[in-house]
Amino acid sequence: MTLVNTWLLLLITMSMTFYCSSSRALGGDPLVPGMFVFGDSLVDNGNNNFLNSIAKSNYIPYGIDFNGVPTGRFCNGKTMVDMLGEMLGLPYIPAYADPTTAGAKILGGVNYASAAAGILEETGQHYGERYSLNQQVLNFEGTLYQLRTQMSARNLTQCLAKSIAVMVFGSNDYINNYLLPSLYPTSHKYNPVEFANLLLNHYTRQILALYNVGLRKFLLAGIGPLGCIPNQLATGEAPPGSCVSYANEILEKFNVGLRSVVNQLNSNHTGAIFVYGNTYGAMVDILNNATAYGFYVIDRGCCGLGRNQAQMTCLPLSIPCPNRNQFIFWDAFHPTQAVNTILSQRAFSGPPSDCYPINIQQMAQI
Template sequence: MAGFRWWFMAVLVVACWMKGVAGQARQQQAPAIWVFGDSLVESGNNNFLRSTARADFYPYGSDYYRGPTGRFSNARTFSDILGDWLGIAAPPPFSDPTAAGNRIMGGVNYASAAGGILDETGQHYGDRYSLNQQVVNFETTLSQLRTMMNPESLNQLLSNSIVVMVFGSNDYINNYLMPNIYATSRTYTPTAFANLLLNRYSRQIEALYSQGLRKFFLPGIGPLGCIPNQLATGQAPPGRCADSVNQMLGPFNEGLRGLVGQFNGGSHPGATFVYGNTYGVFGDILNNPGRYGFTVRDKACCGFGQGQITCVPLETPCFNHDQYVFWDAFHPTQAANGVLAQRAYSGTTNDCFPMNVQQLAQVRPM
């Protein structure tokens, strides 16, 4: 009985601590969150598109209270958890017919699996929303909001909202690193390709700024050479990542950080841009997995472990989900997404530059 009482008290302490964290997360720090990006943050847009890049089947959503929703995870994505920290409920996917009226007041998720900065990226998967199309979709939402709010209230909503943009990974995985389908690697050096991406990216960020958005969180690309999909290509020595892949990401990440500094330099009055060091944070998880409770860092929980694929419908995944860094060959588990979101929300300047998302939410646009 003494052992049981000790165990019960330990569980009670942990439960109280979790309740405190949840209470902190429920304190709303921004009126809305607008999510643009790819499958790392998608919440179900591709369910409504003619696309083979979908996650609306088990074992996706194995640990999510709604089951499979189109999220490429066992439960919540990075943006879902970041929204929790900000006290904002996960916004509905743009394609969902019910995403209208009061449901869009807290933001909308435009992210689409296989979508990239370049329009052609991921075209072998069928329909998807590229960055350009996602911006067009946002303008559609804006037209709806204009019928629901007066101009001053809408301006306040937009200028105080948090914008999360997660792009770039597909432009490498589903474009540059597929020379049999796309010509980009034969046309551009890694530096020239990064410059092409950043040029297109900056144009659409400008477009969103011109519509009234003022608080942007722009994460860089993680170490793609370390994901199970790339490990399975045989380019990496046993126990190591594909360094050639990771090295080609440097110009993009460095360029994006430079772009953030440039945008914050006075060319965009009233706006604040934050760069997220995804590469560094995810690298820390992979280099020190035990610090975060992970025991498996080089195999996926589903998709047959160290393979090149996503989960297979009705496949039985690994048993200990939270001990795996990767859910499938491309995407993190909810546990890994939780680390990324926490570091984005309250991390140091090594994680976010020039401030973290918590501080970004406190900025008052001029």
């Protein structure tokens, strides 16, 4: 090999290593090499656009505050992971199902989240195709195969160990499974404690599968107060001004269990860090102190039809509310960009009551 070819090979190797360790983002070097996102519609950034599903948001007014372009995000603007990525110094994480998500584009991470997806394989099946938790883990393993062709095994190991995995699951297992007894038998087979344990057992197995292939930093988001979302309020099962208490009570079993899982995983896996995101606590704080945060509408969607603007979700070409920053909920299920801003900030730099045992900023420094 000539001296010129040797230097060329060295430069290529250094370039790949540098990209993995910095994923060049506007405004300077990022705090982590990448972010891998697993979850449901709260963090889906366009995967369902490419699936045979009725759970899609690839039309206006979705994205009205995302440069006026619908991307498949279930929000008027940015999701929580978009903002976390910005705070970490990363570019927008590409959707796994997008055919252009390949080559150097995957070096800063990939988003596998899918609307209607759950921890259980059958969750959300009435919406059509979706990437369940199991499938998202398999999709990640496909990404690993591609990454192995772009960097050495050592560099890949280091890249994965320093990257952050964000996991947002569980909501659909309740609102699109357990709380739909006419479509799913789970509420007849399991009491709330048994169902929470079922979910946590499945979830833990897949978290460990991701750990076993190299990921070491995990944010595991708890479930928010589903009894307070417009979809549940529209059932009429709660007095005016109140949330559906049963929905909130049963998912509490899952959240308490997930926090315990985090403690157990941290005890048993030295060299890794697992963090519990207290989504429930943060959302209850926002709901209870809405005006202090600048919100004046807490019980209905900005876009939708029927009771609480939630009996029919945001349809194509619907006219949304003009004062979106004053609404907590964008549609029947999802928060506005304004709420996502608060949730991401609390996850990034909040105290242990928001993000336990450490926050994302601290995790990035490890």
